[in-house]
Amino acid sequence: MVSDSIGQMGVNERFIGSNQFTMYYDYSFGNEFGMMGFKDENYSDAYRYPTYYAMARWKRFGTSIKDVSTTFDRSSTLSAYAGQKNGKTTLMVINKTNSPQSATISVDGATIVSERADTFVGSTIHDTLPTFNGKVVPADDLSDAPGTTTDIGAASSYVRSFPGASITLIELTTQP
Numbered sequence: 001m002v003s004d005s006i007g008q009m010g011v012n013e014r015f016i017g018s019n020q021f022t023m024y025y026d027y028s029f030g031n032e033f034g035m036m037g038f039k040d041e042n043y044s045d046a047y048r049y050p051t052y053y054a055m056a057r058w059k060r061f062g063t064s065i066k067d068v069s070t071t072f073d074r075s076s077t078l079s080a081y082a083g084q085k086n087g088k089t090t091l092m093v094i095n096k097t098n099s100p101q102s103a104t105i106s107v108d109g110a111t112i113v114s115e116r117a118d119t120f121v122g123s124t125i126h127d128t129l130p131t132f133n134g135k136v137v138p139a140d141d142l143s144d145a146p147g148t149t150t151d152i153g154a155a156s157s158y159v160r161s162f163p164g165a166s167i168t169l170i171e172l173t174t175q176p
Contacts, residue, residue, distance in 0.1 A: 106157035110174040
């Protein structure tokens with residue numbers, strides 16, 4: 001899964017360019033990492049691979065990786081990556097199961113004021129016709145599918161549910 005692979009490259013300080021050949025080959029080699037697929041050789045009826053949404057999420061994640069702890073099995077249940085962008089903590093959470101998973105979120109003793117979330121949800125994590133923030137087939141720049149902002153109420157932690165087969169990017173507004 002591309003979302004998890006990108007997170008692992010960041011956590012383990014590996015450059016994405018090191019995988020350029022793996023990401024170039026097409027599906028006939030068993031490693032399709034393209035962002036768009038086409039139903040025929042005339043390139044009509046284009047559709048987005050999950051990679052499209054994964055790359056869009058990571059673009060908004062930020063440029064730094066922070067430590068994050070979780071009690072979930074990262075390989076089969078829930079992966080979480082923490083970062084920072086424009087002074088806000090970001091979380092990338094990937095639910096690899098087909099069932100919702102709840103997790104407690106806290107940030108180094110800070111008070112959490114609100115969250116802004118963007119969520120990709122499919123029938124499976126490899127779905128080629130998922131919803132993005134509740135919209136099927138959003139605009140190419142995803143501008144017509146805005147995320148949701150939730151007031152947390154100045155809490156030190158809160159419980160959040162992640163839909164089955166989803167990738168969620170959360171941007172947290174905190175106070176020291």
